[in-house]
Amino acid sequence: MSNDVKDSEVPFVKVEGLAKQYRSDLPPVFENVSFSIHKGEFICIIGHSGCGKSTILNALAGLEQASRGGIVMDGKEVDGPSLDRGVVFQGHALLPWLSVEENIAFAVRSRHPGWSRNQVAEHGARFLKMVGLAGAEKKKPAELSGGMKQRVGIARAFAVEPKMLLMDEPFGALDALTRGVIQDELLRICADTRQTVFMITHDVDEAILLADKILLMSNGPRAHIAEIVINTLPRERQRETMHHDPQFYRLRNHLVDFLVHRSKKLQETRDLKAAYGEPRVVRPGLDSLKVVASRDDEPPTNTPRRAAAGPA
The missing domain is CATH 3.40.50.300 (P-loop containing nucleotide triphosphate hydrolases)
Known part of the structure; x- marks a missing residue:
């Protein structure tokens, strides 16, 4: 590179x-x-x-x-x-009352406020699949392992498509x-x-x-x-x-x-x-x-x- x-x-x-x-x-x-x-x-x-x-x-x-x-x-x-500039902290910093897909959607809407619900969901699903979490969309953070929580944090950061991570x-x-x-x-x-x-x-x-x-x-x-x-x-x-x-x-x-x-x-x-x-x-x-x-x-x-x- x-x-x-x-x-x-x-x-x-x-x-x-x-x-x-x-x-x-x-x-x-x-x-x-x-x-x-x-x-x-x-x-x-x-x-x-x-x-x-x-x-x-x-x-x-x-x-x-x-x-x-x-x-x-x-x-x-x-x-x-x-x-x-997307940030991934030491702690996952997920919102505990939201599901995995909702945590991602929250970030995506900040970047694309005019997108429909389906557009946001499809975009988020692509990054969850990218980090190997397809199938865990409906789970809450409390149901995830530490490694899975960090993957969600990484997916969330990538989902807003920052110029720098x-x-x-x-x-x-x-x-x-x-x-x-x-x-x-x-x-x-x-x-x-x-x-x-x-x-x-x-x-x-x-x-x-x-x-x-x-x-x-x-x-x-x-x-x-x-x-x-x-x-x-x-x-x-x-x-x-x-x-x-x-x-x-x-x-x-x-x-x-x-x-x-x-x-x-x-x-x-x-x-x-x-x-x-x-x-x-x-x-x-x-x-x-x-x-x-x-x-x-x-x-x-x-x-x-x-x-x-x-x-x-």
């Missing part, structure tokens, strides 16, 4: 100099957060609790105002909530098997719809499976995006087989090392160049390129884009 995006293309989303400070006598939670998202990209952001990931997502959604900086999506400044650790409370099934569904849906996604996760393997780029945040306060990690694994990756590609372990080790060691060191040393310059772009998955401290999104000349797959 995004591996084919050229730097010359205008970003679909541009975040510049974003900061959030709740009280004047306390340092900002994060500052100088800058990154871009191209249309159709799947972005994951990883960092320790307290670095402001959810606040950044809420700012992208227009649900929270940043203290400084700005966000532009599709050429327009983000200054409040919009149906162009924002997901705040949507699978964090699910068991490993259910989580894997929904991850597969999400990959399939995004491949079919070319959906642009920004997602918070604490799961390194999940980020490698889903994301085109992984944003690594330093620890708060005064957190910033320290690195943008390019996922050089082939886009058509699968949970069952991606660990056979030798790039997988290079990517995974790089992410884990950042979370365990380097994020803490960044907080202690307060490297001003890292904190106030552009985040460096790294490709730890490539054979010949361990870390590239580059402002450019293209690998150096004569560097292969992707290492040849082989036995792990």
Whole structure:
């Protein structure tokens, strides 16, 4: 997907100099957060609790105002909530007195207020089928498992056909098997719809499976995006087989090392160049390129884009 995006293309989303400070006598939670998202990209952001990931997502959604900086999506400044940005929270946030199909219909009517009841029902049914919930339309949320509730939340977000989908650790409370099934569904849906996604996760393997780029945040306060990690694994990756590609372990080790060691060191040393310059772009998955401290999104000349797959 995004591996084919050229730097010359205008970003679909541009975040510049974003900061959030709740009280004047306390340092900002994060500052100088800058990154871009191209249309159709799947972005994951990883960092320790307290670095402001959810606040950044809420700012992208227009649900929270940043203290400084700005966000532009599709050429327009983000200054409040919009149906162009769908949100899937950690909790399913379903209306308990409505059935599955009624929860979906409630969202669809907000996008298409002039549609007939049949149009709304047909549209909603298509997305319920897409997430594997055909046949559960009449059930209330209390009759659903946790994984099914999250699927309804995902279907509801997709049903309003947003330009960007924002997901705040949507699978964090699910068991490993259910989580894997929904991850597969999400990959399939995004491949079919070319959906642009920004997602918070604490799961390194999940980020490698889903994301085109992984944003690594330093620890708060005064957190910033320290690195943008390019996922050089082939886009058509699968949970069952991606660990056979030798790039997988290079990517995974790089992410884990950042979370365990380097994020803490960044907080202690307060490297001003890292904190106030552009985040460096790294490709730890490539054979010949361990870390590239580059402002450019293209690998150096004569560097292969992707290492040849082989036995792990």
